[in-house]
Structures are given as structure tokens and as C-alpha cells.
Amino acid sequence: xxxxxxxxxxxxxxxxxxxxxxxxxxxxxxxxxxxxxxxxxxxxxxxxxxxxxxxxxxxxxxxxxxxxxxxxxxxxxxxxxxxxxxxxxxxxxxxxxxxxxxxxxxxxxxxxxxxxxxxxxxxxxxxxxxxxxxxxxxxxxxxxxxxxxxxxxxxxxxxxxxxxxxxxxxxxxxxxxxxxxxxxxxxxxxxxxxxx
Amino acid sequence: xxxxxxxxxxxxxxxxxxxxxxxxxxxxxxxxxxxxxxxxxxxxxxxxxxxxxxxxxxxxxxxxxxxxxxxxxxxxxxxxxxxxxxxxxxxxxxxxxxxxxxxxxxxxxxxxxxxxxxxxxxxxxxxxxxxxxxxxxxxxxxxxxxxxxxxxxxxxxxxxxxxxxxxxxxxxxxxxxxxxxxxxxxxxxxxxxxxx
Numbered sequence: 001x002x003x004x005x006x007x008x009x010x011x012x013x014x015x016x017x018x019x020x021x022x023x024x025x026x027x028x029x030x031x032x033x034x035x036x037x038x039x040x041x042x043x044x045x046x047x048x049x050x051x052x053x054x055x056x057x058x059x060x061x062x063x064x065x066x067x068x069x070x071x072x073x074x075x076x077x078x079x080x081x082x083x084x085x086x087x088x089x090x091x092x093x094x095x096x097x098x099x100x101x102x103x104x105x106x107x108x109x110x111x112x113x114x115x116x117x118x119x120x121x122x123x124x125x126x127x128x129x130x131x132x133x134x135x136x137x138x139x140x141x142x143x144x145x146x147x148x149x150x151x152x153x154x155x156x157x158x159x160x161x162x163x164x165x166x167x168x169x170x171x172x173x174x175x176x177x178x179x180x181x182x183x184x185x186x187x188x189x190x191x192x193x194x195x196x
Numbered sequence: 197x198x199x200x201x202x203x204x205x206x207x208x209x210x211x212x213x214x215x216x217x218x219x220x221x222x223x224x225x226x227x228x229x230x231x232x233x234x235x236x237x238x239x240x241x242x243x244x245x246x247x248x249x250x251x252x253x254x255x256x257x258x259x260x261x262x263x264x265x266x267x268x269x270x271x272x273x274x275x276x277x278x279x280x281x282x283x284x285x286x287x288x289x290x291x292x293x294x295x296x297x298x299x300x301x302x303x304x305x306x307x308x309x310x311x312x313x314x315x316x317x318x319x320x321x322x323x324x325x326x327x328x329x330x331x332x333x334x335x336x337x338x339x340x341x342x343x344x345x346x347x348x349x350x351x352x353x354x355x356x357x358x359x360x361x362x363x364x365x366x367x368x369x370x371x372x373x374x375x376x377x378x379x380x381x382x383x384x385x386x387x388x389x390x391x392x
Contacts, residue, residue, distance in 0.1 A: 003376055009246050010376075014339065016242065017225040020235045029213040039216045042238035046212065046265045050205050050303065062258040069242045107246065143210065180199055180206075 005108050012106040018076045025082045025152050026141040035144070037072040037080070044068040044136040051136070054174045057128035067122040067133040070115060074099035083141070083166055084158045096123075125172070135173030142167060142181055150193030160189055160196045201304050208302040214272045221278045221348050222337040231340070233268040233276065240264040240332040247332070250370045253324035263318040263329040266311060270295035279337070279362055280354045292319075321368070331369030338363060338377055346389030356385055356392045 022037040045068040052061050072080075077099035100119050104112040122130045145151035153163060163185055171178035188194035218233040241264040248257050268276075273295035296315050300308040318326045341347035349359060359381055367374035384390035 003379075006247075006250065006372065006376055010339065012246060013239070013243055013336075014225055014343070017239070020224055020231070028216055029210055035216070036235070038235040038238045039232070042234045042241070042265065043209070043213070045238070045241065045261075047209055049262055049265065050208060050307065051202075054202065062261070065241075065258070065261055066245060069238065069245065111246065140209075143206065147210070176202065180202055183199075 008106060008108050009111075012103070015103060015106055016073055016076070019073060022072070022075050022080055024080055025156070026144050027148055027151055029144055029147045031148070037075055040140065041069050041072055043140055044071075044133075047136045047140060048133065051139075051174075051177065052132070054176045055128065055132045056174055056176075057131070059128050059132050063118065063129045064133045064136075066115075066118050067130060068136060070119055071122050071133070071137070073103050074119070076103060082152075082156070084152070084156055084162060125169075132173040135170040135177055138167050138169050139177065139181060142184060146184055146188060146193075150188065153188070153194050157195075160185070160194055163194060204302060204304050205307075208299070211299060211302055212269055212272070215269060218268070218271050218276055220276055221352070222340050223344055223347055225340055225343045227344070233271055236336065237265050237268055239336055240267075240329075243332045243336065244329065247335075247370075247373065248328070250372045251324065251328045252370055252372075253327070255324050255328050259314065259325045260329045260332075262311075262314050263326060264332060266315055267318050267329070267333070269299050270315070272299060278348075278352070280348070280352055280358060321365075328369040331366040331373055334363050334365045335373065335377060338380060342380055342384060342389075346384065349384075349390050353391075356381070356390055359390060 019037040019041070023034040024037065024040055026035055026040075027033060028035050028039075045065045048064045048068055049061065052059065052064070074096040078093065078095040100116050104115045104119070106112070107115065121127055122133055125131060125134050141152070145153055152158065164182075167181055167185060168178070170181050185194065189196055215233040215237070219230040220233065220236055222231055223229060224231050224235075241261045244260045244264055245257065248255065248260070270292040274289065274291040296312050300311045300315070302308070303311065317323055318329055321327060321330050337348070341349055348354065360378075363377055363381060364374070366377045381390065385392055
């Protein structure tokens, strides 16, 4: 029996377990326990399935789910950068590209190329699928912060205008979800959990 | 703006966060930290994507991924039953069905019906998609136990014949993966981390 191809896939499956140790700044719903990247990725993938009807454009849902399941794997090498970090750049850095090449590179070559391309498409945010996937990535922490009396907005003194700017990514994927998100953000000011 | 449909979906998205607190018996790779159901579901979904070529039958990969992302949600109400538990029945119990109806029932009716059907299909294990999904569910803890010097096999005194019986589910989804899994199980006896 030839397990050569499979053995590479198993090495990858083993390696990605490390994402379970990468802590995000955002906390679970109604909780002070930080979320890790595996939990976050699971939640986004299932959100995409449940919310797909709200995408403004027709989307290949399997591709969206793939994007969301793998989008944070580069953080195994490159670490998590907080969305509101004012120093580090939360975009496609050299370190993340090197991480993508190393981690996906554990897979058989064709499969590695395919997943690197999916990851790059997510990062670029230009296709319908990546726009919807990125909307999910902005939506979850908004809901979490709402449930945690402001959560990271309070903890890191993030103001309304900055939240609106970062969350407006949701609009590129879904006008309907953006209308809802915008209403939640405005409500957060009224509730006193987000400062103008 | 009418957010009625969306509001139900958001309630569901909020509710399923609870799966992040449900601890499995199996531990992370090379670790003594128990895995939770969200991490487990994330890992299985990505395993299905990476290993799909090994399915014996043609599969709808999106459906497989959906199954794996939702398969443990019923444990929010019904709790985790250890695979090798000799008292509790690790099959579709009344408690699990009631849990499925309550949790998926938070969604708009058509969507709830769809996901309950997907969950039931997984539990029944009769279609190509459910067979492959169930193979993933057996494969991950096998790899984890291998990495943890026997892990739950040692901890709960589970013997070779029982492991072989439970893991043979993998064969229904993929002969190739089963050949690999069987070799790992046999190797575990040779390595002294699984008793005959």
C-alpha cells in the first residue's frame, strides 16, 4: 500500500492542531474566557452556512467555508494581530505569506497550491466568496462584544468611529447584514457600552 | 427593515457558542489538555476537505462539512458520551433528538428542518456523505491517542479488539483510510501503547 500522499496530509492534520492554542483578544459570548482560533474558525464556518442567503452576490458556499476554516492557520507561525492594533498591520504581511507556504506546504503540492490560493483570495477580499467570508469574520466579534458589555471595545478603549470603519467590511458582503450590524453598533452607543 | 429571519439566525449563532465548553475525553495532539467540541468539529471539517479524495464513493463535500460542523451540537443539551462508554448508548438517543429539535429549532423553520435532516443523516450513517463524515470522527481521536502514548486507550483501559471494532467505521467511508488506520492500530500494539 502506498501511503505517501496520505502521510503528508496526516502531517498537516497534526500540525494544524496548534491553532487550538492561539488565543484571540475577543472573548466567548457572555464570558471572560478568550476564544481560540479553532473555536473562532468553527463558528465562522457555521455562521456562513446559516447566513449564506444574505450574501449580496451568488457564492460558492463550499469555498467560503474552506476560507473560514483555514483563514487563521498562518497564525500558527505569525501570531494573532488584534483588529484594532494601531502598530502592527492587520493585512497580508510577509510573515503570514511565509507561514502559509510552510504550513500548507506540508500537503501534497497540488493541494498546497490550492489552499494557498484560497487563503490569498480571502486575504485580498476581492471576490464574492472572500467578501462574504470577511463579513463573517467581522460579525462574530461584534456579537461577542455586544454580549460582553462592550468587551474589547471597553478593554482597549476603541471608539465608535473606529468600530464603524472596521466593521464596514460587512457591507461588502451583505447590505442586509450591514444594516443589522450598523443598528447594533448604534445601539451599543445608546447602551453605554461603546463611546463616541 | 425586516430582521425577523436574521434575528432567529443570530439567536442560533449565539446559542451554539456553548459547544466551546463541552469537553471531550480525548486530548489535543501531544497534550494533556482535553479537546472541546468546537475544536473537534473544526478539525474534522478541515480533515474532510483535505482527505476527500480518499472517499470510496463520490461525495457532496459541502454536505459532509455541514454534518461535521453541526454533528455535536446536540451535546449542548445531551452531553458528550464517550465512544467506549459501556453503559450509555452512543447512538441516536431520545435526548439527542430532543436537543436537535430545540437547538436547530431556534432557526427559521425551513432551515431548522434542513439541518435536522443533515444531522439525522449523519447519525444514521447510511449515505456516502455520512459514511465519510463518520470516518473523520473516528480518525481524529485515533491520531490523537497515537500522539499521546495511547491516550484514552490507556486512561480507560480500552483493548485492541474494542478499538478495532469501533474504528472499523472508517472502512465504510474509505478503504484506503482504513488500511492506514488499521496499520496504526497494529503499530500501537507493537509500540506498547495499546493492549491486546
